[in-house]
Structures are given as structure tokens and as C-alpha cells.
Amino acid sequence: MHIADLFIAKSYRDAFAEQGYVVLPLLKKEEVDALLHFYNQIEKSAGVAKPFYTSIWSDDKTHRQSVNDSVNAILFPAVQRHLVKTKPVFANFMVKERGEDSALLPHQDWSFVEEPMFDSATVWCPLGDVNKTNGNLQVIPGSHLLNNYKRARFSDAPFREIEKTELKKLLVDIPMKAGEAIILNSRMIHASPNNASNKQRVVASVVLAPQQAPLFHWEYEQGDANPLTKKYSIKDDFFYAYSCYETLSDLIPIETKSFAEKLLTLEELKKTIGYNSVERKLKRVLSHFFTQPVV
Numbered sequence: 001m002h003i004a005d006l007f008i009a010k011s012y013r014d015a016f017a018e019q020g021y022v023v024l025p026l027l028k029k030e031e032v033d034a035l036l037h038f039y040n041q042i043e044k045s046a047g048v049a050k051p052f053y054t055s056i057w058s059d060d061k062t063h064r065q066s067v068n069d070s071v072n073a074i075l076f077p078a079v080q081r082h083l084v085k086t087k088p089v090f091a092n093f094m095v096k097e098r099g100e101d102s103a104l105l106p107h108q109d110w111s112f113v114e115e116p117m118f119d120s121a122t123v124w125c126p127l128g129d130v131n132k133t134n135g136n137l138q139v140i141p142g143s144h145l146l147n148n149y150k151r152a153r154f155s156d157a158p159f160r161e162i163e164k165t166e167l168k169k170l171l172v173d174i175p176m177k178a179g180e181a182i183i184l185n186s187r188m189i190h191a192s193p194n195n196a197s198n199k200q201r202v203v204a205s206v207v208l209a210p211q212q213a214p215l216f217h218w219e220y221e222q223g224d225a226n227p228l229t230k231k232y233s234i235k236d237d238f239f240y241a242y243s244c245y246e247t248l249s250d251l252i253p254i255e256t257k258s259f260a261e262k263l264l265t266l267e268e269l270k271k272t273i274g275y276n277s278v279e280r281k282l283k284r285v286l287s288h289f290f291t292q293p294v295v
């Protein structure tokens, strides 16, 4: 069961399967206002002094849980207007302060389910208009077709040697209006530029998995002889019970495997996503005129 199959509209099903993301109108104005009102109330309790952070980076468990519950209460019912049979994995705010050093390098999100049997997605919904000046999301269309299915806590990207250079040239900016959302496969390579505006950028987000998919978390460990991944079966409270940087020393892995990683070259990535195909080139040209991926 895959997220692409769970969109109600066929056009979104096709676009998500093919390009790895869709952009759609998600929140009503009163829902955006309610999320902003809540954000303004709890902003200080995050206690994270970084140019970019998400709520799960906070050391305060009460903060993480209250953001999870309140963001989910508004965002998930809105998601259900477009998708069936999904469940929320966790919800948070993603905050980009004004100024330098708030850019995020190209990365993929953790694995949340057993891929490729299942997959998962992030709903990223800005609470103000976003563009390339104030930190819109950037994606590499088609990069969900990569097959690195175990993306673990503390692991490094297989494209780390090109992430600051050639890879960046493949990113496409996704400008959006407040209340629109981009829903992207967790395997998609994505990034965001600095916020060069004079206003903080706030995004509400929820990770989705198919209802049927058991949730897991993988942790990377250097190991004595070779790198390992530990697989944990997790409960619904996992992503606010533990902050993003904590080691999981009180949990018992259900599986430990050695981690044989292969670094990805630019040529391999371009081949996987069909970068040089006539079809993909045409879509890139058309994507300058449309926000929605062209299928």
C-alpha cells in the first residue's frame, strides 16, 4: 500500500506516483489563522535558538507533545479531504528565522515504514506565502525513485559528496500561497534556501503513513567493525517522546543489521530520475509555468 494510491483525485494519484509530490489547496483561512494563533502562544517554549528548527528538535517534551497534538488536530482532518486510509505519524512546526544560515541542504526524510512494501509522505503547509526569497521548499522531481529504503537517525545521505554542489542545480523551487500544501514522498530529495525576507517563515507539517503500515524507526550506529542499523518497532508517541538528537538507549531493537552503503553519483541520480529524457526535460520547462507537477 502506497500513499499515491490513497489520494481521492486521480490527477493527484498520477502526479504523486510519477513525480513524488503534489501541490494542493489544503487549509481554509480560519484553519491557517488557528494554527498561527497556536504557534504564537507556544513559540517561546520550543527553546531552540537556531536559524532553522522543527518542533521535534526541542528538548522540552511537553512542547513537542502539545505541538504534535494541536497541529495534528487541524492539519490531519484537512488532509483527509484529499486522502483516505492514512494515519498521522507526527506533526510539528518548521520555523525559518530571518537571515543567513537558515538554508537546509538537500536531504531525504527518515524511513517511517517498511519500504518499498509501504511508503510515507510529509505534508508541508506554509502559514504565510512562500517563495525563493523567504525559504520555499525545493525538490528534485522523481527522486522518490531512489532505492535507499533505510534512512536512519544519525545516518548521512548517500549523496553527501555532491549535496553542496551539482545536486543543488537539480532543485526546483515550489512557491506557494498560505494554506496550500506540498505533499512529498519521504524519499524525495528536498531542501530550502535562506530566508532573506524580513519576516519569520512558519510551516505546519504532518507525516503520513498508510493506516495498514506498522511504524518503525531505524538508528545508525558506527559499530566496532562496521556500520550498523538498528530497527525499532515504535508506538504512536515515539516522535514526541524522544527528541530528534537523542540516542535510543532505553529501547530494544527488534533487528540489528550491518549497513552496506553505496555513495550515489550525479550520473546515477540523473539516470534514476530520468533527468535527461525528453519527457522530463519538457516537464521541467512546463514546471516554470505551473506549480502543480506536470504529468
Ligand SMILES: O=C(O)CCC(=O)C(=O)O
Pocket (backbone or CB within 6 Å): 054, 094, 095, 096, 104, 109, 135, 136, 137, 190, 191, 192, 203
Ligand atoms: O521547512 C523547511 O524549510 C524544510 C524542512 C525539511 O525539509 C525537513 O525538516 O525535513
